[in-house]
Amino acid sequence: MLSRINIDSSIPVYEQIENQVQFAIASGELKIGDKLPSVKELADRLDINFNTVAKAYRDLEVMGLISTHRGRGCFVKKGAEKQCRDMSRSRVAARLFEAVQEGKAAGLGKKNVTELVNASFATDAEPYGDVPSEIKNLLKR
Amino acid sequence: MLSRINIDSSIPVYEQIENQVQFAIASGELKIGDKLPSVKELADRLDINFNTVAKAYRDLEVMGLISTHRGRGCFVKKGAEKQCRDMSRSRVAARLFEAVQEGKAAGLGKKNVTELVNASFATDAEPYGDVPSEIKNLLKR
Amino acid sequence: MLSRINIDSSIPVYEQIENQVQFAIASGELKIGDKLPSVKELADRLDINFNTVAKAYRDLEVMGLISTHRGRGCFVKKGAEKQCRDMSRSRVAARLFEAVQEGKAAGLGKKNVTELVNASFATDAEPYGDVPSEIKNLLKR
Amino acid sequence: MLSRINIDSSIPVYEQIENQVQFAIASGELKIGDKLPSVKELADRLDINFNTVAKAYRDLEVMGLISTHRGRGCFVKKGAEKQCRDMSRSRVAARLFEAVQEGKAAGLGKKNVTELVNASFATDAEPYGDVPSEIKNLLKR
DNA sequence: GTGGTCTAGACCACC
DNA sequence: GTGGTCTAGACCACG
Numbered sequence: 001m002l003s004r005i006n007i008d009s010s011i012p013v014y015e016q017i018e019n020q021v022q023f024a025i026a027s028g029e030l031k032i033g034d035k036l037p038s039v040k041e042l043a044d045r046l047d048i049n050f051n052t053v054a055k056a057y058r059d060l061e062v063m064g065l066i067s068t069h070r071g072r073g074c075f076v077k078k079g080a081e082k083q084c085r086d087m088s089r090s091r092v093a094a095r096l097f098e099a100v101q102e103g104k105a106a107g108l109g110k111k112n113v114t115e116l117v118n119a120s121f122a123t124d125a126e127p128y129g130d131v132p133s134e135i136k137n138l139l140k141r
Numbered sequence: 142m143l144s145r146i147n148i149d150s151s152i153p154v155y156e157q158i159e160n161q162v163q164f165a166i167a168s169g170e171l172k173i174g175d176k177l178p179s180v181k182e183l184a185d186r187l188d189i190n191f192n193t194v195a196k197a198y199r200d201l202e203v204m205g206l207i208s209t210h211r212g213r214g215c216f217v218k219k220g221a222e223k224q225c226r227d228m229s230r231s232r233v234a235a236r237l238f239e240a241v242q243e244g245k246a247a248g249l250g251k252k253n254v255t256e257l258v259n260a261s262f263a264t265d266a267e268p269y270g271d272v273p274s275e276i277k278n279l280l281k282r
Numbered sequence: 283m284l285s286r287i288n289i290d291s292s293i294p295v296y297e298q299i300e301n302q303v304q305f306a307i308a309s310g311e312l313k314i315g316d317k318l319p320s321v322k323e324l325a326d327r328l329d330i331n332f333n334t335v336a337k338a339y340r341d342l343e344v345m346g347l348i349s350t351h352r353g354r355g356c357f358v359k360k361g362a363e364k365q366c367r368d369m370s371r372s373r374v375a376a377r378l379f380e381a382v383q384e385g386k387a388a389g390l391g392k393k394n395v396t397e398l399v400n401a402s403f404a405t406d407a408e409p410y411g412d413v414p415s416e417i418k419n420l421l422k423r
Numbered sequence: 424m425l426s427r428i429n430i431d432s433s434i435p436v437y438e439q440i441e442n443q444v445q446f447a448i449a450s451g452e453l454k455i456g457d458k459l460p461s462v463k464e465l466a467d468r469l470d471i472n473f474n475t476v477a478k479a480y481r482d483l484e485v486m487g488l489i490s491t492h493r494g495r496g497c498f499v500k501k502g503a504e505k506q507c508r509d510m511s512r513s514r515v516a517a518r519l520f521e522a523v524q525e526g527k528a529a530g531l532g533k534k535n536v537t538e539l540v541n542a543s544f545a546t547d548a549e550p551y552g553d554v555p556s557e558i559k560n561l562l563k564r
Numbered sequence: 565g566t567g568g569t570c571t572a573g574a575c576c577a578c579c
Numbered sequence: 580g581t582g583g584t585c586t587a588g589a590c591c592a593c594g
Binding site: 022028089139 | 169226
């Protein structure tokens with residue numbers, strides 16, 4: 001968890017952090033009361049700017065998902081689980097919907113799309129990592 | 142085609158235009174030698190700035206998809222069809238893959254994802270438009 | 283390097299910038315990983331508009347020669363050296379070839395052309411500056 | 424003479440025509456009193472717009488090189504020969520000079536440049552045509 | 565403080 | 580009437 005961000009992604013670094021925390025809470029990997037990595041530690045581990053992590057944590061606090069206590073750290077708040085599950089799902093629904101619409105506009109059939117989705121589901125990958133070649137190659141023919 | 146852009150999307154307006162042209166070429170809606178709408182006309186139609194359209198067309202020319210002839214207009218180049226099909230498909234594959242990975246991280250099962258994809262496929266929407274509520278609501282339970 | 287552009291040249295300002303960067307990379311003056319001047323700084327130094335420099339840098343990124351990182355700056359990419367050397371050389375070859383063909387069409391002999399080339403080689407000039415009078419006068423007799 | 428223009432060149436079509444006429448006069452191919460091809464005939468032959476040819480002839484008249492007589496055609500004026508020779512030479516000198524400066528900026532030595540010039544001189548090509556591959560390949564190593 | 569995006573408008577080159 | 584170039588300035592995203 002929070003082991004990797006993609007500096008080249010079009011998704012801002014701070015947003016990648018926010019998403020990963022939300023996903024971790026939604027999936028139960030992070031539970032109520034758990035302590036998040038400190039800003040400095042995470043910045044070092046991901047090799048990114050201190051302020052970028054700080055912004056992500058600030059945003060998460062504004063969303064009501066974590067609470068920060070000066071000198072002690074940041075903790076998952078009560079109620080965050082349900083909220084994260086809802087946000088994550090609606091986010092995923094939106095991204096899937098958009099991708100499918102683009103597929104249709106590009107002339108892909110339902111069969112192609114389903115095939116891609118199944119292959120993607122069967123493939124594990126780092127979050128925000130590169131798309132595996134076996135996925136890319138599925139349509140190259 | 143090229144009838145609508147979403148000014149509120151996080152995707153830049155010029156990029157939306159580029160994508161729509163690429164999709165139109167990929168799906169055969171625009172064919173080799175076809176003339177694109179003039180910069181001025183498209184800017185008027187979409188109610189956006191002249192230079193924004195000009196940038197999109199310039200980018201498409203750099204990509205080798207269209208050729209522009211001062212005083213005459215912009216035309217789909219030979220070979221653009223295959224290139225667009227490849228680009229569109231690999232783009233869609235990447236976006237689907239990422240969305241599926243996020244779904245897994247958020248704790249969604251294959252059944253949920255497939256359900257979303259099927260519903261998305263059955264729903265028509267303007268490009269870059271909002272996500273329909275029937276999709277959003279699918280997982281709210 | 284990047285100390286001067288010619289606003290009166292028929293070559294667009296942004297293209298002059300692109301060429302100068304390419305030449306600087308080709309000749310080793312700019313090396314892999316080197317940071318380019320910031321958009322704002324260069325615009326100030328050359329006394330041209332911010333967006334003109336931004337366009338040049340964006341083009342160079344599209345060509346795969348530099349990578350830009352928001353908030354950090356633009357840097358020479360790996361592999362840019364060979365690419366720039368190839369592009370620069372083929373560009374120079376083309377321009378020399380065209381100039382020589384024109385010389386032949388205008389009735390100049392090999393002796394005249396060689397004389398011009400030697401004189402040009404011996405003369406230093408700002409990039410895109412005016413042609414020195416000693417060159418112009420060589421054939422006025 | 425005036426058998427070919429390059430629609431893809433960065434040099435405007437009308438300017439290519441003007442240059443070719445000037446070169447033809449400078450080299451003695453067109454003599455004082457000779458009749459130029461009619462606007463319509465030339466536009467047909469080169470497959471370009473009527474107005475483009477008309478603009479070129481108008482420019483040449485303004486320069487004092489030709490005189491036009493309604494209903495009869497355009498003719499090379501007295502004194503055009505010397506004027507064209509001077510203009511052509513200074514034009515060629517400028518283009519050679521610029522190309523050589525670019526070569527120096529790109530890190531080419533005098534030996535390379537001279538080699539290119541000699542090869543270019545030995546190669547015949549249509550005006551404004553593509554650069555022959557034997558020239559392009561000279562530096563690819 | 566860095567670059568990105570968009571708008572607005574002027575002027576030019578070309579057909 | 581077509582696209583090209585440049586300027587000027589505003590606002591945003593990012594680190």
